[in-house]
Amino acid sequence: MKNSAIINLSVFVFLCLFQTAEAQIVISTPSIGFTQACASPSFNTYNVSFTFSPEASLGATNQFILELSDDAGSFSNATTIYTSNQGSITTSPVNLTFSLPTSIAGESYKLRIKSTDPVASSTGSISFAAYYKIQDEPFTINNLISTGAYCSGGSYLLTIDNPGSDSNNSPLQYPSLTFNWFKETSQTTSVFVASGSTLTVNEPGTYFAQTNYGTCTSNSYSNRVTISESTTGGTSSINSSLGNPYCLSQGATTLSTINANSYQWYKDGEAISGATNQMYQTNEAGEYSVDIDLGDCNTSASINLENTGFTSSIDVLDINTIEENETLIATVTTSAVNPEFIWYLNDVAISGASNNSYEATQAGNYKVVISQTSGCSASNEFLFIVSTPFPSVANIPNLISPNGDGVNDTWVIPQEYVSGTNTEVIIISAQGDVVLKTNDYQNNWPINQLDFKAINPVYYYIITTENNQKRKGSITVVK
Incomplete structure (x- = not known):
């Protein structure tokens, strides 16, 4: 009897160990179907695949979980971005579709797969850059004023304009975003200067800001601002909110100049009473100037304002990308009376393109010239670029x-x-x-x-x- 009990106990232990061994699976390293993830409100769908074995070891309540590491590749505080229904996945290989969190921003994320019944985990995938481009369009800095000046030994503060509006989708509306500032070294090149929502400039040059989307291509960039070191007697510039010339029928335009301590505006050489702010609104043509006190020095600016023009806008970005077999429709909205439209591709007029919209089917440099044929005789133009995506290659060719x-x-x-x-x-x-x-x-x-x-x-x-x-x-x- 004693030997029989020992034999029965041995058989029981063996069966338990056998069942435990059977209830294990091996999950492969996830294979991702992309080299970088540049998500946005209009696109946030990605794929990952993996294998597991043996299939027979899956429990009836098993769920596969897809986890995302932090931006350094660590899973110590992983984020779950996909969970399958219980028992819904029973065969290998497996293909999953998922979306990325809107707060994602970094260059070294990884994915891994976990199971619940039995409990198992894969190793992390290869690293990849991932950003959610919640704001991916141009924005303004320095109140869209193209110049700034500081006194010798001083500095000038550049800021991103806020709050956002229909005319300026300020990236400052999105707390998760960070920004990089650059200084131009030529018309096509620039160098990184600093990060942050503001930039203190103490060196002459042309500066701009860009939302930090890492290695993902970004259309979220600002206008350029040229900063100079001023001495008393130097000159700056004035911006007209409706352009120059502008059409009187559009109402008053706002004149603005650089940041400073104090101002005095003039029209046709005469001081304007009470006009001592950075901006001045007017609906009259004339020669406007402003004395600008920078603290340790003074400067001035002037503009010959004409009100014989009109306003226009176009609904495409300065730089646009289309995929193969895609097109881009550009539409101009204008206040011009009896407007005439001429569209150009690479500085050559496009035959038959005379409407306020044009469907671009190929890459190139586009331009549309809008002319007012009645009333104010004036014209203005918009330039934009249409490009195709850079091809994806893995290695540098020799x-x-x-x-x-x-x-x-x-x-x-x-x-x-x-x-x-x-x-x-x-x-x-x-x-x-x-x-x-x-x-x-x-x-x-x-x-x-x-x-x-x-x-x-x-x-x-x-x-x-x-x-x-x-x-x-x-x-x-x-x-």
């Missing part, structure tokens, strides 16, 4: 063949180094000549036909990211 066949004609590098990432790209010839240097690479080198003085010439590249990471190598050019 061979191109610019022979015009449409295949490998230009040096196409990964999206993390192209326009919008503030990455410096330098290309140097074998003779040591710099043939390209830009912080806004468009995946378009060589822009012009190369002179093949040597068979398969070799060029060298240096890629420097915003955080000073460098990539170096060579490019062989073949016919």
Whole structure:
């Protein structure tokens, strides 16, 4: 009897261990279907896939859970972004569709999969950049005034305009956003200066702000403001809210100038009583000027205001991106009397394009000129760019063949180094000549036909990211 009891106990323990072993699964590392996640209110759908085995070990109440790490790749305080229904997933492989949190912002997120019955967990996925672009359109700084000045030894404060309105969707409305400030080094390049919602400037130059969406391309950027160091007797500028000229039928326009301690406005050389603020509203044409007290020095500004024009607006951004087979419809709204519209593509008038809207079907530089043919004889224009997305490549190529066949004609590098990432790209010839240097690479080198003085010439590249990471190598050019 004693031996029988021992045998029965041994069998029971063996069965328990066997069942425990059977109730285990192995979950593979998640495979993500993207290289970076640039979500927005209009797009926030992503895919992830994984496998598990054995299928027979899943419990009837099992749920698969998709977790998101923090922006450093740690799951110590993971966020659950997807949970399957109990028992709904029973076979492998598995494909899941999910959305990202609206607060996401960083360069090194990871995903992992967990199960509840039995309890198991995968390792983390490869790292990826992820941002939710809650505001992705131009905004204004410095009250849209294009200049500023400070006295020698002083400084000038640039701020993002707030609150938001129909004419200015201020990113300050969204507390999760952060901002980077840049200083222009040429018409197409710039350098990072500082982060924050304001910038104290004590060095002359042209500055602008951009919402920080990391390696994701951003259309959330400000107007440019040129700051100068002033001495007594220097000059600045005046902005007219309705443009110059403006149409009197639109009402009064607001004149504004740079930030300062105090002001005195003049019309046609005569001081305007009580006009001592940064802004002055008027519905009269004339020569306006303002004396500006900066504290340790004084400056002035002037504008010859005309009220014979009109106002217009266009409903597209300065820079627009369309996918293959997509189009972009641009529409002009104007107060012009009997307006005439002429649309241009790459400075060539588009035949038959004479309405207030145009459907762009190809990439290029567009312009529309609006002319008022009755009443105020005036015209104004809008410029905008239509581009196609940069192709997605994984590696930096070391061979191109610019022979015009449409295949490998230009040096196409990964999206993390192209326009919008503030990455410096330098290309140097074998003779040591710099043939390209830009912080806004468009995946378009060589822009012009190369002179093949040597068979398969070799060029060298240096890629420097915003955080000073460098990539170096060579490019062989073949016919």
